[in-house]
Amino acid sequence: MIVNKSMFPLQTGFGVISKMQDRFATLQMQLGTGEKASKLSEMGRDLPMSLSVRARLSKIEGFSANIDTVNLRLSFLDKTMTRLDAMEAETRNSAVQGQYGTNNINMATLPGLSKARFDELVTLLNADVAGRYLFGGSNTDSAPLPDTNSLLEGIGGKDGFKTVVGERKAADAGADGLGRLVLDQPTTNSVSLTEDGIHPFGFKLLRMTSTAPLASVNVGTVAPSPVAVPQPGNTNTITFEAPPAAQMLPGQTITLGLQLPDGRDTQITLTAIAPEDGPPGKGQFVVDPGTAGPPAVPADPAVTATNFKAALQTSLEAVAGSDLEAASTFAASEMFFNGPGEPALRVDGDPATATGLKVATDADTVLWYRGQSPAVAAEGLGRLGIATSGGGVTLTEKSPVSAAHGFQIADVSADTANINTTYTGADPSSVNVAFSATLTPGEKVSVTLQDPDGTTRTVQLTAVTGKAVAGQFSIGGSADENAENFAKGLELALTQTAMLAEGNPRQSVTAQVDDSTRVAYGLEANESGFLRMIRTLGAMSVETYQDSDPNALAKFDAMALRQQSEMSEAHNSERGSIEILTMELAVAQIANNNSAERHTNYKAQLDNLLSDIETVSKEDVAMEILALQTRLQASYQTTSMVSKLSLVNFI
Template identity: 55%
Template sequence: MIVNKSMFPLTTGFSVISKMQDQFAQLQMQLGTGVKAQTLSEMARDLPVSLSVRSRLTTISGYNASIEQVDLRLSFYDNALTRLDQIEGQARNSAVQGQYGSNNINMATISSLSKARLDEMVTLLNSDVAGRYLFGGSVTDKAPLPTTTELLDGAGGRAGYKTVVTERQMADLGASGQGRLTTTLATLTATDPATVNLTEDGDHPFGYKLSTVSAVGANIGIVSDFATTPADIEFTFPAPPATVEEGDSVTLGFTLPDGTETQVTLKAVSAANANGSTNEFVIGSDAIETATNFETTLKNTLKETAESELRAASTYAAAQNFFNAAGEPVLRVSGADPYTSTSLRVATKTDTVMWYGGQTAAVSAVGMGRLTSARAAETVTLTENIPVSSAHGFQISGVTSSVTNAGALTATHTPGDPASMSVAFDDTFALTAGDSVTVTLTEPNGTSRQVTLTAVTGKAGPGQFTIGADEAESATNFEKAMIRSVTEAAAAAEGNPRQSVTAAVEDSGRVAYGMQANESGYLRMMRSMAAMTVETYPEITNATDPNSVDLDPAKLRFDAMARRQQLELSEGRNAERGSIELITMELGIARAGIQAAGDRHTNYKAQLDNLLSDVETVSKEDVAMEILALQTRLTASYQVTSMVSQLSLVNYL
């Protein structure tokens, strides 16, 4: 500041000195603190920038806190999944067909070892981090699973898995122990052929289901009917002088309750060469005697196989019923007498322990949302699975069609339990490109989804089916397209378990890391561990001959159980959706995502910190120079003002 005539009048000079004193005080404060201002009002034109940068830094701090929390949970998931993978491998190696151990030690210990693994698995799935349970999807305030004891033994009058297994085995084996199959011997006289009928005892999901039959030798007549329900097979034994020859055999194929297949073979032997094996039948002196021996052998073989293959299949079928998957209800044998039951029923929370209590999808892409398709000639049907559950799977609400030539197809909706729809094609009226069928499916929450299939003349794309050369081909094409489209609708309704829990880690991105304990990888382990826990392998005396050369039935049962565990926990399932391996990979991607977001925040924060420093802080060296300059000007101003204030005519003269 230059002291000149502008200092006059005197009041103006005092005002300028006061402003310099204020500036001097401000510079001293800046020199001492390193910041430009002590209050927001002193920020002047830098205030908007300061507020904006500080707001952004606060947001980044929130994202970093979220990233830190998610990273902690992902670390827990990583440890848990690593241990679960180890348990899966140990279980897979603990029970191997034919490896019974010294003095059958493997058979004796497999149950207790499986229970220990099951208990550890339940503990892992019920673990929490800071009071937040991580394997129940968005349900984080309670453990997703009951205790191991409750799962196996039940609680409060509600049945556990052991009860469900017992009921299922009774229903599958039947009172006779023949797997719900009955035999009938029909004879006339010793000079006539004799027949043995093998028949399923009703239309139900239990026991053996006849699937195939074949014979070696042309001496046993076989007539089978697998298309009707119940299926049956008739065996005819020739009348003398024709006879069954030694070496002739019959092989029967069965579908078991868990969906697996098994076979038994009955061999014809002479009395001299019989060695007491369960599957041998002695050639008699006439058709009646041969047929009688065949029926006896058939019954004994059915009973022996029932104690191994069928019982193991029943145990695993009970595991599928009790440890329900997403979109499926818990099922139990219906009726007061399981031996004669003809259906399954939906279990309730009041009579059965529900194994999983976390978040879950009500509709699953597996099994088309509890719908089944079928085709008979030119008619395609879609039916709800029984037993029907209003809380699980799609309900068929209606079907409509739009056709150019009336009668080219007829779409019909049949309400009820179960509801169904059918589409019948008729070649009398030709299909036209653009003709369509729309099926309305309703989810348990009331949401409706429409699946529309449109006829085309060329290659069919999504939502289309190709018009065939005749009504049967059109029906076949329509069914394939319907299965594909309904499965896609079910997948959309099911959603992704990972999306059940998400966290914001940056403005334009969220990380999804939800976990549900009923995903397929965990589910297969739960079913297998529980099945191996409840099954035992007592020595069973051969029903026909205690000195039989047949393999010990207990070992046959162990082999059947071991084979199923190997199948359930096979490495070949690693690529399935929901497997532990795929979940681990998905969480690895999530972790990489939050780490990348964290790195971006770190770099951005450094830039914002520099900008904020430029706006809010000062260089002490520059301030010191300003203070020296101001001090010089202020001193000069004091002197001039003092001199001017003392001016008078006398002093002037």
């Protein structure tokens, strides 16, 4: 009998022990760390799933970081918008017509309070979060507005708002303070009132009426009358009839309707009084009734005309010092605090005799907003104007033309059998489209527009019978109807085109918070809600009311009226209002929070899945270690005994 180790192969035993030792070491690592493997190569078949889950978790971490950043900014914007809404209400109620306060204290304090709010508004719009400015659209590395003092006073040789207001007031008042109207007495018994030229300044004559019969006073009509859009050179002539016609009687009135530079209307009413009721007060003039005699003295219309002229001049000066000044200040605020798609404007030339406006430049004027802004805005049809007259429609670029703002008319193609197109000048900046009384369905008018950046857009309208939809206009029964229908269709088409060119300010700043979700929360400080506030507060902060000024109370009322109108809650539903912006930011916050909740839930699921893939149960590992330890001890003992096996030991 042969007894040796061939029956018990030690090499195999040592291999098994080595494997058990490796497993024992792995189990000890798992027991200490709770992880299945210490390196990726040890993951085996679980590696692809582990990498996929970890990649998704990493992406969620990136989204979560974006969400946290957006939450921080939206939280700041929420507090800012809340304060701006409160300021809007405070501004609206800070001045009320007729409420001047004890010793006119409200009039004395209003400019200072308005300036303080103006400064707070500028500070809020220039606020930043971690060095990022939030009210300049995509321009986030610098403040969108200059400081308050620079805006109002100017800096570095550039004029500020106060200078622009002063120029506009002078241009509207005119050299003689009559609001750019010429008051004359061309004959002894007539008085004429005429606009002094073609310009946007001062009063525009709308109408003149009288309660006196034509036999007493002949009121010449404004040409054209009434005037829907201010026309230059309008004239009113009031002729007081000579005997044997009846004289204008005490108690009868003459009323003059005027349009102000900010588009509002006002009127002057003068009442006739008898000589014995004199001296005339505000808005009164003395008529010469003559005497019954004997001897009878006929009424002298020349005396009445002279008295009327003096009363009219006094009234014009009073309205010029109140309503016109207020209108000038608010008109200047629109010129200086320009809106999207509009340039800042200045009076061109000597204000007292100026006949036009010019585009302000960064070389001569402090430009109030330096953030991102669309070059074309839907409001104002992209700086285009539409007018109808005599079976034709005129499309014109707004003056003064700015190469950096609004549409430029590149071409109008419309010559057909019944439609004729002509340019007013050498270029298509003003074009007239004339229609005949009959149109053929399918005849088209194409207008090519160019953005300041060179992008071209084509607006095409097709004549159709019956009701027109977008891109069409209805054929009417006359040339005038055809022109009116085309104008309506063109206005709609231009509005849609301008809105497309303007875009949405909210999209100026976006953040990716999910695979298919971007939160848009961009704001631009020249949106309508902010613009109304800064224009109003700027206007109210530079206007003063002196005790020595006889028109101070009327001017305060005129300013208060405009402030309440600009800050009225009727504007809450307008695009870009404080309320609409707050709602849109709330929508962004909801989208952000919903994404955060989805990521939280998904991350919990992925963490559980990853735990199943990469981690172990320490209880199971401990039990396996105990079992393996027993096997190892048995293997050690058996191997030791076998290694000593020999014939001698066996015997």
